[in-house]
Amino acid sequence: MASSLCFLPFLLFVVSSLVSSSSSSSSSSSTATDVLHGGEEAEAVGHDLHREYLRDEAASRLNELGKVSDVNGYLERTFLSPASVRAANVIRQWMEDAGLRTWVDIMGNVHGRVDGINASAPALLMGSHLDTVVDAGKFDGALGIISAISALKVLKVTEKLEKLKHPVEVIAFSDEEGVRFQSTFLGSAAIAGILPAATLNISDKSGRTLQEVLNDNTVGATEDNFIKLKYQPESVWGYVEVHIEQGPVLESAGIPLGVVKGIAGQTRLKVTVSGSQGHAGTVPMSMRRDPMAAAAELIVLLESICKHPQEFLSYDDDCSSVESLFGSLVCTVGEISLWPSASNVIPGQVTFTIDLRAMDDVGREAVLYELSARMYNICDRRSVSCVIERKHDANAVNCDSELSLQLQSAALTAFRKMAGNVDVDVPKLMSGAGHDAMAMAHLTKMGMLFVRCRGGISHSPAEHVLDDDIWAAGLAVLAFLENHV
Numbered sequence: 001m002a003s004s005l006c007f008l009p010f011l012l013f014v015v016s017s018l019v020s021s022s023s024s025s026s027s028s029s030s031t032a033t034d035v036l037h038g039g040e041e042a043e044a045v046g047h048d049l050h051r052e053y054l055r056d057e058a059a060s061r062l063n064e065l066g067k068v069s070d071v072n073g074y075l076e077r078t079f080l081s082p083a084s085v086r087a088a089n090v091i092r093q094w095m096e097d098a099g100l101r102t103w104v105d106i107m108g109n110v111h112g113r114v115d116g117i118n119a120s121a122p123a124l125l126m127g128s129h130l131d132t133v134v135d136a137g138k139f140d141g142a143l144g145i146i147s148a149i150s151a152l153k154v155l156k157v158t159e160k161l162e163k164l165k166h167p168v169e170v171i172a173f174s175d176e177e178g179v180r181f182q183s184t185f186l187g188s189a190a191i192a193g194i195l196p197a198a199t200l201n202i203s204d205k206s207g208r209t210l211q212e213v214l215n216d217n218t219v220g221a222t223e224d225n226f227i228k229l230k231y232q233p234e235s236v237w238g239y240v241e242v243h244i245e246q247g248p249v250l251e252s253a254g255i256p257l258g259v260v261k262g263i264a265g266q267t268r269l270k271v272t273v274s275g276s277q278g279h280a281g282t283v284p285m286s287m288r289r290d291p292m293a294a295a296a297e298l299i300v301l302l303e304s305i306c307k308h309p310q311e312f313l314s315y316d317d318d319c320s321s322v323e324s325l326f327g328s329l330v331c332t333v334g335e336i337s338l339w340p341s342a343s344n345v346i347p348g349q350v351t352f353t354i355d356l357r358a359m360d361d362v363g364r365e366a367v368l369y370e371l372s373a374r375m376y377n378i379c380d381r382r383s384v385s386c387v388i389e390r391k392h393d394a395n396a397v398n399c400d401s402e403l404s405l406q407l408q409s410a411a412l413t414a415f416r417k418m419a420g421n422v423d424v425d426v427p428k429l430m431s432g433a434g435h436d437a438m439a440m441a442h443l444t445k446m447g448m449l450f451v452r453c454r455g456g457i458s459h460s461p462a463e464h465v466l467d468d469d470i471w472a473a474g475l476a477v478l479a480f481l482e483n484h485v
């Protein structure tokens with residue numbers, strides 16, 4: 001039976017996002033191109049560009065951190081791996097160099113804080129994650145940590161750090177990618193207080209629980225201390241995160257920075273298909289219970305639903321059309337393994353992951369419902385068993401409108417410092433990627449700035465951000481701190 005849902009709010013959401021990103025791209029590309037070539041002109045325009053820290057040192061630190069990997073030849077730094085611990089130490093030194101008091105909590109989050117003139121005022125939190133995917137780029141996560149540290153370092157050298165009206169705390173979160181435990185935001189969700197204590201029992205691929213992994217790295221990783229990681233909402237003023245866009249909108253608009261309006265909701269599933277292991281040469285095709293062939297059919301089903309949801313879902317006639325789901329629904333099988341994995345053996349078991357995202361939570365639930373029902377049917381027809389586990393859920397979140405306006409004005413200040421009195425319409429865009437800000441939105445108001453990346457490529461070693469765009473991001477964070485904190 002098809003599921004029923006109403007997509008009206010979703011439609012309005014997507015339409016408004018398309019309107020604002022496309023209008024900014026058409027109206028602003030020429031002035032923004034000037035921003036890109038800030039070099040010579042920039043020197044002439046401002047004396048407070050702090051190129052040494054916000055561009056050169058920040059870019060060099062991103063390169064350095066990009067080499068801190070658990071493997072030779074590519075970047076991989078998963079939750080609390082040896083390289084993650086080394087990266088945390090490096091980040092901690094950079095925080096101290098910026099005049100921050102530092103500590104590492106039991107989840108491996110690295111904190112650097114300055115109290116300003118009133119240590120008990122609600123604090124601005126800033127940051128991003130220090131973990132990476134496998135074969136990662138060096139900007140995803142790291143850029144947000146380093147741009148915050150660089151801006152604070154400028155405040156230190158200009159002797160403004162201790163005069164901040166609110167405490168400011170940079171947090172390098174230990175897990176956003178969720179590669180190791182398939183549950184994302186372990187670091188930020190603990191601080192936001194939305195990670196249940198039962199999470200301590202989840203296990204990684206080697207069967208080690210989160211509790212065991214934490215105990216290896218720290219003393220006092222007890223359930224009590226885990227719960228105490230939660231920040232009290234009244235102690236926090238807001239959360240700001242800078243992140244590479246990981247998509248092509250800013251590049252096509254020709255603008256280095258954009259303001260995020262909201263982040264898509266996401267679900268991760270683990271699917272285990274079990275059949276009958278056997279000899280590849282002797283079992284007739286009609287007598288097989290082959291989990292690999294079943295998995296292939298399940299994956300093609302997933303692709304069909306996510307490409308053409310209107311053919312699978314029903315919706316109220318009064319509601320606007322399911323077509324609105326097109327704009328944001330994306331589904332991926334990024335990991336698959338089988339047992340025993342030999343060319344002359346019909347596998348006994350296949351396991352794969354599903355990552356499913358949409359801007360609309362009701363729509364995402366409807367897709368999940370329909371998908372699961374159809375997957376179980378396929379497994380029944382093929383006489384294989386099928387277990388679908390829900391490993392992670394995060395609802396879509398909206399960024400705070402006031403913080404977003406402040407970040408928009410900070411981005412414009414950065415452009416003008418670099419390129420003179422340009423009139424740039426700072427793009428506003430939705431994020432299909434997940435961010436620590438999703439977890440932090442449960443604790444406090446949050447805002448995000450996106451930074452243009454080459455070709456919109458991310459989760460790849462080809463990920464690249466221009467040094468001048470790193471500079472623009474640092475200048476925007478600095479302007480935000482100087483004007484609002």
Ligand code: GLV
Pocket residue numbers: 176177432433434435
């Ligand atoms: C994080 O990068 C995610 O969106 O999966």
Ligand code: MN
Pocket residue numbers: 133140177459
């Ligand atoms: Mn990522």
Ligand code: MN
Pocket residue numbers: 129140141176243434435
């Ligand atoms: Mn990220």
